[in-house]
Amino acid sequence: MTSPSATGAGSGNRAEVARLLKPFYPWILLSVVTGVFAGVATVALLRTINQVLNQQGSMAGGLLLTFIGLCLVALFGRMASDISTNFVGQQLVAQVRKSLAQKILSAPIDALERYRTHRLMPVLSQDVDMISDAAFVLSTALIAVAVALGCLAYLAWLSLPLFCLLFVALVLGATFQTVAQTRAEVGFWKAREHEDQLHKAYQAISEGAKELRMHRDRRTRMFGGQIERIVDSIRSVNSRAINIFVLATSFGSAMFFLLIALILGWAAFRTTEPVVLSGFVLVLLFLKGPIDQIARSLPNVGRAKIAFMRIADLSARFASPEPHLHLERAGAPQTLSEGIGMRGVHYAFDAPDGGEPFVLGPIDLQLRRGEMVFVVGDNGSGKTTLIKLLLGLYAPQQGEVLRDGAVVTPQARDDYRQLFTTVFSDFYLFEDLAGDGKGEEGTHGLPQAALPYLQRLEIAHKVSIKDGSFSTVDLSTGQRKRLALVHAYLEGRPVLVFDEWAADQDPTFRHLFYTELLPELRAKGHLLVVISHDDRYFHLADRVITMKAGRIAEDRARAPASLAA
């Protein structure tokens, strides 16, 4: 992703940022108002000190009471502003976290597949944390801004000509700071883009750890050619950006003393009241603190701005959730009377760079309850894509998916998916036992029900069940797949889909799967859809559907003689 200003996507992102902040406007207002109170009270304190310095006698009576009162307003104003800014910050972070999780849970699968995980994770962790950090800095900076504005107003009231002198210097300083901020933000943006690449490299060294141990050249390239290079670019881009800030801040700091010298010089040529002179010197010396605070917060604000843009970009990409995808209600168990099917289904992926897109379809298909259907074909022929369409994971670009003869509408798609239990070849094994019967049997019924299956699948000696979860999922790939099969048994859904389930099983177990487990499940009335390369067992299927280049090349039913056998 390039810089939003470069792509013109900036305004869309800004609208998304405004949308994220909208629920907190009252709190932001409270924070600003109380911050302004604190600022005004601080300025009034300075004014009182200046008055006392320039008058005979000490601070007593009403003045002392006013002073104490102002101290209290400054204290409580500051506290209230700090608390409400932090409240906004933490609420915002919590809301962003929940909203991103919700968006990811309800995003169309193909949108998620396009947005790679190495780009997703830094947004979910790093960018959200950056906002949380900035929230702490921001409250101090807000009060500093209020104090600085109050101080300037007081100085303008003390002497307009001197204030104009100061104003010119401030405009110069602010211009310098804005240029620095803009340049630094470009740097931060670049650094953030490099962070995505770094995350991708981290993913490669953790997921490809074994391969990297076995291949010295690749390992060297990975470290020297990628990680070192990316880390060094981030370091240099970030250092440059921070140095620009340091330069601007140091320049601003030096300018304060220069300004004091200017004002003292002015006083030497023109008669200036002592109260004005001491007021200016006192306020300028005081003002250095808040201005330094503002300057120190600017890098965080710059980074937070970029983090916000990244979050807004992710939010906008997943702004079109699947309709009627439920996150709240469990829903009733789904039943299937006749079967499922497809009519004229067509689906094309985006074309890869310099390549042809893979196109599936048109597909017409009818699968009936109690059938055991094998989907076979060469690698890349479209078996998994067909299954994803059949499962309702991808929405057909043309044609319809059918349930008991009726079209599965977008509204009904989430309910339709609850018909299936799946074990994909790249399946994710959840530790907790989820079952559709949870509500009826209670969570305590499920673990008991799982035990016979664990024994049957010969993993009872490895895995036990504690508090409704498997005691471990640190098993061999084949054993993990057996555990996934336990889930499938327990869920008891009408359609079971296995994508190369047996590929990781030993020959004995593979045999058991095809000759006993699958027939048993079919006998219970399940529709079984099995992607398989095990041609030794193809004869056991009721139907063998052969995929070729995205089309059904053959749909062969078992001969009646062998069916009878």
Ligand SMILES: Nc1ncnc2c1ncn2[C@@H]1O[C@H](COP(=O)(O)OP(=O)(O)OP(=O)(O)O)[C@@H](O)[C@H]1O
């Ligand atoms: N997310 C994706 N984006 C773009 N193209 C994809 C995507 N997923 C799959 N493809 C392409 O679609 C084609 C079919 O893939 P699919 O996974 O359906 O094949 P398959 O028959 O299941 O293969 P295998 O037997 O190797 O598992 C492949 O050429 C693949 O490159």
